[in-house]
Amino acid sequence: MPDVMKTLLLNPPSFENFDGGASSRWPATREIESYWYPVWLSYPAGLIPGSRLLDASPHKINWQQTVQIAKDYEFLVLFTSTVGFESDVKLLRKIKESNPSLKVAFVGPHGHIKPEETLNSSEDIDFIVRGEFDHAVAEYAHGKPLDQILGASYKKDGKIVHNAPRPQLHTEELDALPFATDIYKRDLQIERYNVPFLLNPFISFYTSRGCPALCTFCMWPQTLSGHAWRIRSVANVVEEVKKALAYFPQMKEIFFDDDTFNIRKDRAIEMSREFKPLKFQWSCTARCHSKYEELKAMADGGARLFIVGFESGDAQILKNIKKGATTEMAREFMKNCKKVGIKVHGDFIIGLPGETKETINKTIDFAKELDCETIQVSLAHAMPGTELHEQMSKEGFLRVEALADRGGHQLPHIEFPHLSKADMMAGVTRFYDEYYFRPKVVWRIVREALWDSHERKRLYHEATEFLKLRAERLKWVRNGGEEPKTMVAMSGASPASGND
Numbered sequence: 001m002p003d004v005m006k007t008l009l010l011n012p013p014s015f016e017n018f019d020g021g022a023s024s025r026w027p028a029t030r031e032i033e034s035y036w037y038p039v040w041l042s043y044p045a046g047l048i049p050g051s052r053l054l055d056a057s058p059h060k061i062n063w064q065q066t067v068q069i070a071k072d073y074e075f076l077v078l079f080t081s082t083v084g085f086e087s088d089v090k091l092l093r094k095i096k097e098s099n100p101s102l103k104v105a106f107v108g109p110h111g112h113i114k115p116e117e118t119l120n121s122s123e124d125i126d127f128i129v130r131g132e133f134d135h136a137v138a139e140y141a142h143g144k145p146l147d148q149i150l151g152a153s154y155k156k157d158g159k160i161v162h163n164a165p166r167p168q169l170h171t172e173e174l175d176a177l178p179f180a181t182d183i184y185k186r187d188l189q190i191e192r193y194n195v196p197f198l199l200n201p202f203i204s205f206y207t208s209r210g211c212p213a214l215c216t217f218c219m220w221p222q223t224l225s226g227h228a229w230r231i232r233s234v235a236n237v238v239e240e241v242k243k244a245l246a247y248f249p250q251m252k253e254i255f256f257d258d259d260t261f262n263i264r265k266d267r268a269i270e271m272s273r274e275f276k277p278l279k280f281q282w283s284c285t286a287r288c289h290s291k292y293e294e295l296k297a298m299a300d301g302g303a304r305l306f307i308v309g310f311e312s313g314d315a316q317i318l319k320n321i322k323k324g325a326t327t328e329m330a331r332e333f334m335k336n337c338k339k340v341g342i343k344v345h346g347d348f349i350i351g352l353p354g355e356t357k358e359t360i361n362k363t364i365d366f367a368k369e370l371d372c373e374t375i376q377v378s379l380a381h382a383m384p385g386t387e388l389h390e391q392m393s394k395e396g397f398l399r400v401e402a403l404a405d406r407g408g409h410q411l412p413h414i415e416f417p418h419l420s421k422a423d424m425m426a427g428v429t430r431f432y433d434e435y436y437f438r439p440k441v442v443w444r445i446v447r448e449a450l451w452d453s454h455e456r457k458r459l460y461h462e463a464t465e466f467l468k469l470r471a472e473r474l475k476w477v478r479n480g481g482e483e484p485k486t487m488v489a490m491s492g493a494s495p496a497s498g499n500d
Helices: 039-047 063-070 085-098 109-113 115-120 134-141 171-176 180-187 234-247 265-278 292-300 315-320 327-340 357-370 387-395 421-436 439-449 453-478
Strands: 007-011 052-055 075-079 103-107 127-129 152-156 159-162 202-205 253-256 282-286 303-311 343-350 374-379
Touching (some): 039 052, 039 134, 075 134, 103 134, 109 115, 180 202, 202 234, 357 421
Parallel strands (some): 007 075
8 A cells, every 4th residue: 555545535426406414404406596605525635635625516526527636546535415415326326337346435414324324335335434534534544544534434244333533623633623715726626616695606614513502403513513612713813814815806795604603702803803904805604693892893794695594483483493592682783783784694494393385484584574684494304313203203203205306406305284395395495485576676686797797697697597497396286296216215214194
C-alpha cells in the first residue's frame, strides 16, 4: 500500500438534480433546482494529499462519467443518504466492475444509523464510518489498519465488527482542520451552486458543529453532528472568511451552514463585530430566540438573511416535536428582524404529529402573518435515527411508501387516520399558492429582478421549474396519492394505517 492512497471523495449523482448529502439536511430534489455545498466531505479532502472532491450533481457529472473518473483512484469515500442509498449501491457496483481493486467507505447518517444493514447491502463496501468521519477516512488513506480506526464498522470472517466510537471534535481540533474553502477553490466551481433565497454565487461552511435543540424530526443532531454544540474559535472563522473573500471575488455572500448559528448571544455578537470591518454580506441558520440587541449587532456586521425553522403555527404541534420555541417568540423575532433589516427565509413542515386539516390552515395563516421574505414548505419525513421515526413507527403511522418519487422529490410517508397523504400533499401546494400568489409578495419578488438581468433569468428559470412540479403534485393528489412505482421505501414502516 502506498504512503497515501489516491482518494476520491464522492457526493454521488443519485438522481438528476439531486441535493442528497454531504451537507443537505433534507436530502431531496428541490422544487427549484438548488444545491448545498458538500461541506462534510471537504474536511477529509483537505487531510488527504492528492485527493479529489467530486460533487457530481451540481457539476452535471452523470453516473457513466463518475465510473470513468473513479477508474483512476485507489480509495473511494462515498457520502450516501437514505433517499439515495439504493441508487448509490447500484452506482458502486458499476464503479467496482471498472475498478475491482478499489477500496470503498460509505459515510453519512444512513450508515451511522444502520451500519449492519449498510454493510450487508453490498459486498463492494469495505467499511462504513459511524459519526464524524474526517479523520477516520484520512487515517485509512494514510495506511492505518482498519481495526485501529475509531468509528469504523466492517466485516471480518463473515461477522460485522464495530470499532470503538471516535470522540467528537472540539474547538482545538476543529480549528486544526483544513479550511473547506481551500477545497472549494481546488475542486469545485462556485457558480454551480444555487439556492433560490441566497445571493448567487455563494459559498458555505461551518463555524460550529452540533445543536443542543431537541427537535424530534431533525436528522443531523440525532445522527452525524450530535447535540453537543462545539465551536470553532472566532479568530479561526475570521481567517477563513478572509481567505474566501480573496479566493472568490465574484462571490456575493457567505452562508454559515451551522445547525444553528445563534445558539449563544455573546458569540454571535463577537463574530459580527469581527465581520463588520470586512464589509461582506452573510446569511446563516438561526433559531427565533434572539432578541433585538443581538439581531442589531448581526445586521451591523453584515447579516443579510436567516433561515429559520418555524415549522408550524400550532402550539401543540410545536410541543409535540420538542421545538423549544413558541409562536409568540416567532412573532417577536420577525418584528425585530424587520426593524434591523434582516430578511428571513421561513421553513414550515406539513404532517408532523398532531397535524389536521385545521392546523394546516392555521400554519398557512401564521406564515402569512409572519410574512417572511421567502418560504419553504416540506412534508414531514421521519428519517431513520430520529425520534420522530421511532415514534411514527411505534404508533403505526409510518407507511410502506416512497420517501421520494422517481426524480427524488419528496413524497409523504407518514399518514394519520384523519389526514391522508393526499391531504398533506394538497396542503403543501395550497400553502405555496396562498403564500406566494399575494400581490405584495409577487411584487417583492419581481422588484428584486427588475434591474438585474441575471436575477430576471434566474427568476424565470425557477418559476418554470416550480410550476412544472406544482402541476405534477396536483396530478398526484387527483390520483389519490398513488405512485405507480416507489423509489425509496422506509424500513420499519407499518404495513397499514388507520385509513385502511
